[in-house]
Each structure stands twice: as structure tokens, then as C-alpha cells.
Amino acid sequence: MPELPEVETIRRTLAQHVNGLKIKEVKLVWSSAVISWEDQPFEVLVADRQIQRIDRRGKYLLIRLDNDLTLIAHMRMTGRLNYYTEKQPPDKHTHVVFCLDKGEVHFSDVRKFGRIQAIPTSRSISDSSLGKLGPEPLELEFTPQVLKERFGKKKVSVKAALLDQHVLAGLGNIYVDESLFQARISPNRTVDSLTEEELAELHQAIRNVLQAGIDAQGTSFRDYRDANGEKGSFERALQVYGRGGEPCKVCGQKLERVRLAGRTTVYCSQCQK
Known part of the structure; x- marks a missing residue:
């Protein structure tokens, strides 16, 4: 299961490729891999939004999009987020494909425990499990x-x-x-x-x-x-x-x-x- 160092590494390597890019289209191969907001179709809610930055909280990745939307990605046991410079056929474990204006990001998960949740950025702490997490162990405030x-x-x-x-x-x-x-x-x-x-x-x-x-x-x-x-x-x-x-x-x-x-x-x- 990816822990803090693994998730931080994913954050850094993914951000190098996608910061500032726009999500042109979302292809759901397995719809249960995502959780949308207020009954809006995930692929409609996320499409045409720009990736502003990627943060991390504990074992969660926070993909900050424009217009007050965050994607909270939890890898669970075997989840992966891989960036490809060109269009890539999804493999048998790929559940979501984010088509960008430059390349693609594939979310794959062999065990199918991982999830990507779309939630307003302004409510990402109060209305998700992030609000219950303890302190970050690498921050100066952790003594x-x-x-x-x-x-x-x-x-x-x-x-x-x-x-x-x-x-x-x-x-x-x-x-x-x-x-x-x-x-x-x-x-x-x-x-x-x-x-x-x-x-x-x-x-x-x-x-x-x-x-x-x-x-x-x-x-x-x-x-x-x-x-x-x-x-x-x-x-x-x-x-x-x-x-x-x-x-x-x-x-x-x-x-x-x-x-x-x-x-x-x-x-x-x-x-x-």
C-alpha cells in the first residue's frame, strides 16, 4: 500500500507533467472507481478544467482543479496514477483515463480498492475523510x-x-x-x-x-x-x-x-x- 513517501513521490513526478494542463475528456472504464459530487456525472464535472497544482495530505493526493474543484485520490493497496506523453490503450486494470491537452493520466488498480473523489475545494476538508487525519509528520509543527x-x-x-x-x-x-x-x-x-x-x-x-x-x-x-x-x-x-x-x-x-x-x-x- 502506498504510504507517505510513495504518495509524495507520485505527487512530485505527476506534477512535473500535468500542472497547468487542461483535462479535455474523462473516460470511465469502471465507473465505481470514481465518486462524483451531488449526482453530477464525474466525467462531465471534471472535463474542461485546468490542473492548477497537486498537493498531498497523508496518503491522499489532492489534484486541485480550477473553479473550486479537487480530486481526492486514494491509492489504497494497489492503485497507480501513470502519465503518458501520448494516447495509450488502457490495460486490463485501468479504470479511469484523463485525456489532457498534452498526454494522458491513467488510474489503474489491480485490487479495485482505490478511489478518486471529486469535491468542491472549499469543502474538501469538512466533507471528506481529510478532516479526520492527524498531523503531517514532516511539517515543522510536528514536535x-x-x-x-x-x-x-x-x-x-x-x-x-x-x-x-x-x-x-x-x-x-x-x-x-x-x-x-x-x-x-x-x-x-x-x-x-x-x-x-x-x-x-x-x-x-x-x-x-x-x-x-x-x-x-x-x-x-x-x-x-x-x-x-x-x-x-x-x-x-x-x-x-x-x-x-x-x-x-x-x-x-x-x-x-x-x-x-x-x-x-x-x-x-x-x-x-
Whole structure:
């Protein structure tokens, strides 16, 4: 599932091609992939609008169009937005084609969980799930004190808390496991047991790991690609995620693989206390 670094990479690579272009036509191959506004046909509502810029909020892409319209794209498990310089036949997993005045953008999704929602820009926060998201972990306003406040007095595991998008936006299984390893904190710990020092270390680890993920243009195990169809390379730097049963790169101990918060979790019981 694309997490913050992957979605940010898609935003950057897509914006390079489409900012300032006009959507001439929308072709719906699978109509359930889109959600329109007030019963207006999606393809009619979106056509003839100019792409002004592309923003990101957590794991969501926000494609800002003129005349107060935003497209909120959520990739879910296997969604992709690919740009093509010329007309391209849709493949079997392509659900929406945005025909631009220069090239095309295809939204494809093997698992069919991803969605693109059209909503007035002025209501994109109040009338969508964006309004419930926690703070952005790479913004200056996100401090160790903010992390502590977002955790509150919860008795849940730190793994579960960090996966909760209402607590912090953008983190998923990959970057939570990696952040906890870098902070040397066991994913089994409850958030109310973390000391001030541990919170500060976790805060810094989250920022470090996410920035490293962005610098590597994301993690491409299976489906993720950027808007140019290119893979990321962060999987080469992974310390624990996907490595259950293998030796820890720091201490050599066999990495533990457990189920936490409904997700497979990998950690080192020697390094992470």
C-alpha cells in the first residue's frame, strides 16, 4: 500500500507533467472507481478544467482543479496514477483515463480498492475523510510534544497507535516498523509507557525514515510505481520490514515476526526494548 513517501513521490513526478494542463475528456472504464459530487456525472464535472497544482495530505493526493474543484485520490493497496506523453490503450486494470491537452493520466488498480473523489475545494476538508487525519509528520509543527499529545493516555501498542491515521497521517506498516527499529522501541510497548526521551527518539526516527523513503522515491516490493512507471529503491535500506526470521543487521539476532494491530510486524527483541 502506498504510504507517505510513495504518495509524495507520485505527487512530485505527476506534477512535473500535468500542472497547468487542461483535462479535455474523462473516460470511465469502471465507473465505481470514481465518486462524483451531488449526482453530477464525474466525467462531465471534471472535463474542461485546468490542473492548477497537486498537493498531498497523508496518503491522499489532492489534484486541485480550477473553479473550486479537487480530486481526492486514494491509492489504497494497489492503485497507480501513470502519465503518458501520448494516447495509450488502457490495460486490463485501468479504470479511469484523463485525456489532457498534452498526454494522458491513467488510474489503474489491480485490487479495485482505490478511489478518486471529486469535491468542491472549499469543502474538501469538512466533507471528506481529510478532516479526520492527524498531523503531517514532516511539517515543522510536528514536535515530540505533539506526538505525545496525539498518543494521549491510550493503552494500545505503539504499533497500533502509529498506524492510526487519526493519530498521525501517512504512516503504514513499512515505515512504522522501520521507525520503531530506528528508535529502538518494541512495537509491543503501550504508548502510555513511553518516556519523554523515547518519545523524542521516536519523533526523530519517524522523520528520518520518512525523509529517507522520499529520497529513495519509495519502496517497490510489488505494485507501487511513480507517475513515470518507475520503481522506488528504499527496500534496499530496510532494516526489519519484510525480514522476519532473518538476522538483525545490527546485532545478528533472528528478527521476530508477530501479528499486531492486524498487521504482520517485524522487530528485533534484542535491539528494541
